Each structure stands twice: as C-alpha cells, then as structure tokens.
Amino acid sequence: MPEKVHTFFADSDDERVEKTAPPPADDGGRKKKRNKKRKRDEPADHPHVPEGPQDPIEVPEKPVLESQPENVSPAAPVPESKPKSRPQTKSKAKPLNETKTNFSSLREKAKALYETRRKLPIFAHADDIRQKLRDDDVMLLVGETGSGKSTQIPQFLVNEFWCRPTPTKITQDDGTQKEISVGGCIAITQPRRVAAISLARRVAEEMGTPLGSSSPASKVGYSVRFDTSTSPSTRIKFLTEGMLLQEMLHDPWLTRYSAVVVDEVHERGVNVDLVLGFLRNLVSGTKEGRGSVPLKVAVMSATADMESLLGFFREGYSLPSQEQKTKSNGSEAMQSKDGDSRDISVCHIKGRQFPVKTIYSPEPVHDFVDAALKVIFQIHYKEPMPGDILVFLTGQETVEALEHLVNEYAMGMDPALPRIQVLPLFAALPQAAQQRVFAPAPPRTRKVVLSTNIAETSVTVSGMRYVVDCGKAKVKQFRTRLGLDSLLVKPISKSAAIQRKGRAGREAPGQCFRLYTEKDYLALDETNTPEILRCDLSQALLNMKARGVDDIVRFPFLTRPPREALEKALLQLLNIEALDESGSISDVGLHIAKLPLTPTLGRVLLAAADNGVECLSDVIDIISCLSVENIFLNTNSEEKKEAAETARRDLFRREGDHLTMLATAQAYATENTDRKAWAERHLVSHRAMQSVMDVRKQLRMQCRQSKLLPSDDRRTNASREPSPVLILQSFLRGFATNTARLVPDGSYRTVVGNQTVAIHPSSVLFSKKVEAIMYNEFVFTNRSYARGVSAVQMDWVGEALAG
C-alpha cells in the first residue's frame, strides 16, 4: 500500500506564536487570498466571517474544562453537572424578528473571534488539510495541546464540495432501488459530555450561528445523553462517542454524515475503539448503504503515536473488503479502482504551550505524600508569586492525608511569607467544594490544589505554574478469570506524565517536579493501557452483535483484547440469554443492546417486566440508582456517620441496598416541595439524585415505547408496598453468578468459584450476617468487596443459576 503523504508541518515554536504566526490564512474562504478551487464550494448562505482588525478578544481567565479548545475559555465555569438540561425548554423556535436581530449580534461576535482563530497554530494549515481530505478519505492528525484542532477542523471542512447532501440510490433488502440523500453533516466525537457541549457552543459563536435547537437556522449542534440540541440545518454536530455508537445502531451507514471526526483518540476509551473499528469497516468497504457516497474520516490525537492508527487503517484497505461484492476483485483491483482515496494522510500540528522545566527526584521516593509535602514547601519558599501548585496524587485518601500535613506545616510558617491555601480535588468531592479550586486565591496566598487524575483530563484549573507528579494513579482493571474489578495503584504512562507536566505551562513558563527518578520515567509505558484491555467486554460485544458483526474475532480492533476476555464476555452474554447457543444475538439481546445499561442490568430490567408492571417500575428506580455513583453522601467522621444513620433511618431497608435505594428514589421522586432540602436532610447527594431522575425518565420512556410499561405515565399506585421477593428475584436473573453464601466461619464465599468476599462498608448490610447475598459489583482494593448488596435465599440462587 503506498503511503502517499506523510507530512510534518513545521510550526512556530512554543511561545513565539505571535512572531512566527503564518500569514493569516483562510478560514472558510472569506479572505482575498483565496483558493480558486474552493470558491465554488462555498454555499452563499454561510454566515459571513469577516476579516481585518477587530476589537481585542476577551478571553476570560476562567476555569476551563478540558478537551475544550485549549485556548478557548467558555463564558461559564464548570457547569453544575447538567446545567441547562433540567428545565427542558428545547426546540422552541424563536419569532422571526428576534432571530434576525440575534443574527447580527452573533455575526459581530464571530467577527471579533476571528482574530483569535487566525492566530491558532492550526489555522495556517487549513488549505493543506482541506486538500488532504479531498484526495484521501482518511486523515490522521496529531494536534498538540493548544493547536485549536477541535474547533477549527470542522469549520475548515464544512464547506467542502464533498460535504453536501448528495442524492443517491441504494438497493434495499428486497432488491428494489430507493432514492436517498447521503451526507451534509460533520460529526465530531468527544469522550466527555461537557467537552461536546462547550465545543459546540464555541464553534457556533465562531461561525456566527445560533446554537442547536435555539433556531431552525442553527448550523452547529450537539448530542449527549439527556441533552440533544440540533436543528434541521445542523451541519456540524459534536457528540459523545457513546452517542455516535447509539446512532450507528439505527443508522449503520451513517447516512446523515459526510465526515466523522474522531477527537481525543489518545484517551482510548472502549467506545472510541469501537467507533474506529466500525469506521474502518465503513471506509474500506463498498459503502453500498451510502449509495457509494464516500465517508471522510479524520482521526485526531494529542500524542504522536500515529503509527498504530496508520497501520490500522492501511490494514483495512489491504484486506479484501468485508462486503461480499468486491471480494472477487482483490485488494489490488480495489486500489487502482479507487485511486487516491485509498491513501491516508498524516498531519502534525504543533501546539501552543509554554515551556515547562522538568525536575526529577534524584533518589527513588518511598513515600510520595511525604515527598510531595517537602517539594510543596520548597517551591513555596523559593519561587516567586504568583504561581499556584498542582499536585497529582492517587486518590481521596492520599489527597486528604497531604491536605492535613500541608495545613499543619503551614501553621508554623514564617508569617512574613505568603500564605498557603490547600484545596482538595477529586470526583467524589461535592460540587460546591470542587468549585472552590476555580476561585482565585486571596491576596498574598498561594493556592495548592491536591488532585487525583481528574485534573489530568477532565478539569483544568488556571493559574498553575508548578506541577508535582507522584507518578502513580489508581487504575481499574477487570480480571477476566476472577470476574472481578481490581482498583490498584499503578505507575502512570509517559504520555500521562507529559499531560500532567503540561498543566504547568498553559499560561506561563512552569516547572514540573516528578517524585520519581529520570530512570523511572524512562521505564514507564509509552501510553495508557487502552480501556478495552482493562474492562468487561460484554457490553462492547453486545453492541457489535447488535450491529451484525457476527464474527467477533474478525472485527478490526485497534488493540485486540485477549481471546480469553472475549470468550468470557460471550459466555456472560450467553448466560443472560442475550445470545443463543450459536452465538447469534437473540431478541432479548437486541432489546438489551438498545438500553443505556450494562447487559446485566438490561437483563434485570427485562426479567422485572416478566414480573409485572409494578415490579418493573420499582426495578427501574433501583437500576437508576445503580447507574450513578453513590447517591449517599460520604460520612467519614464518626459524628457525621451517626447523623447519617438518624437522617436515613426511614430510608433504610433490612433487605439490603437495593430496597434501600428504592425507598430513597421513591421518597425523592414523591417529594414535591423542595427536593434539594429533602436531600440535604437525609444526607443524600442531590446532584446524584438528579442524575437518577434523568436515567429513570429515560428508562421509563423506553419501556413505554417498547410496551413494557403502559403509555400513561401515572405511577400505578404510589402507596402500594413494593415486593422485595419479586424485585430481588428479577435481579438474580442478571446477577446469579454474583452471589455468595455465609460459611461457618462467618465470612462469605462466592457461590461460583468459592472465593472469599466481604460486604463493602458502604452497604447497609455491612457487618450483617445473612444466609446469602447478591451483589452488583465485585471489586478488589485492599481485599475483595461486594458492593450493592442484598440478602437473598439460597434456593432463589439455585433456581436462577439453573436458568
């Protein structure tokens, strides 16, 4: 396979962007020096983005969520979980005159933003990028932090000739021809919801178009779970990877799209691997379902590891097509037939980062909390203000330990020195406490943020000049053989270390103190282990089966999971009857695949439907609670624990966590005056309960659509008592293998495998002895824990295991 283009764009050096910034290039054809070929590609109705000197762009120094265009600051700080999704007043078209006035002010804003855009490192490469995707269907792009790739690439491409809706004909199953329109829209996938939404908002502003469903003329929209905002004129759509997979279940040929841009591939979540596999099949196949209209694919990553992706897509081109029709042609014939579009372009765009000096520990460090403490004060004593410190630790425990130590030492500090403000940051921290890290420090105060790897990708805190990196992180790993997840502290990868270091150089030159030796660094893995090698594959496999990938072994995995892991997942799907004996997907499996749940929880939902509408309704409430992390607030202090016990007394159910969750969800749902106050009174997380209600609403809706629930939404009988037996038996249909019995020594042993398992301290059954338990999660940290636990009877378990 010829490799036609392999270009590395030399770009400006880090801080000298201004000086070496290339001559302003074209953004979409608005400049004088325009590319002749492009002219006719531009629809006239494209919002006008003028050139020329404009008002200086105000880029507010606000917390920025990562994966946002690195140099873009959203107007608002980190949104409270789902900011605008709650009162859903979507898809309301504005009156025409209002829309009109909006357009002119939107255009003004876009005009102002244009100056910022053209200074982005990627801007000078707009023409090359357009040309590459005209020649080839696949482009790989390495864009370092600050290059502007996520916001600019879709704008570079949206007016290309190949990006228009194309009328074509497809052959239907019955052999008849059907006229359809293919393409017209660009999809850009993101690993996280917030990134998808804020990127869409930013690109809409830059293009001078309203966002999503706010106007029928909107050209930019987004789609994430619980919150989709698009219009009939949407041309650029940001969506989460999961959302694209979901769309592909209904439209396997992606007929709405002319291009899919897969962003942040280096994060390698399991969903992105599936997306890439499906896209490779699409670009290297016959495209019959698209009426032969090509699909352009751009794969973007922040790290330079493009070799494996290049090999991955080349392999797709060199194989005989997955589709039967071209099989006889062989790969060579296909190559000459399709010519250029069978090549793959690679681009490398430098980022815009300030230099960060790396300081290694001269000696190996045994206690990184202690070492971090020393380094923090070393920085504080020696380095000038301003300059906040970001410390990467492994988890809540180490964060809190170091928090106490720093506060203790700071008290004995010379009063003449600037003060120190310590701020913890981890996902389980209540939202209000998380927000504190974004507030600027008081005068003469240095902020020290102690964070888990949440600050590595998900949250960006501004003002950081010093990074302290312990070199470790907790990693979840699914152990196929044991059927349990382990959560262990492991060394991070080089690319994670580089990512952490980069956090010090976003606003000024910085320093990164690595609490490990250079030798240790050099011994680290190059990249993070892809999630597909670390997780239970049953959901991924079910998704593939639901899309007609019969032979899992032949699916193009960017990283192929071990055979054992695939077999385990297939067995699991067989156990819950999602697959039949031949390995084909069953009706049950097809139904489960469409639910936004793990296959096991999906199976439980269907089993509950067999036990009647009331049981299904209750099980939906419980599943909704299980779908969000921890609905109960943490109670670390003895005092708080007692308070919680009292506050939650009326929610507690002796049957276990499932019935307790049901009581909580129903009490919350029936609270009509002040849910927030109710949650606070019961030491229940209001944020988590809002998510629970979102999931519940979605599941109820789907069950009504599939006629499992009656179409009128009235809860059957609010005052009725739930049936614990039916509910728990429904759960056993999915979790029969997640059971353990009490043995004479007072411990629990798993029914399958006879392993010791302890009830997690967060469970209401903690320290209780019952005949047998069923649990949702089996996690190894310091020991094996069962989480999400209920008491069950052994004869139920026997029945469930027998099928």
Added chain:
DNA sequence: GAGCACTGC
C-alpha cells in the same frame, strides 16, 4: 471499615 476517571436512543 472504604469510594481512579469517563460515558449511553
């Protein structure tokens, strides 16, 4: 006696 980080029509 304890909770890395994401995510789904």
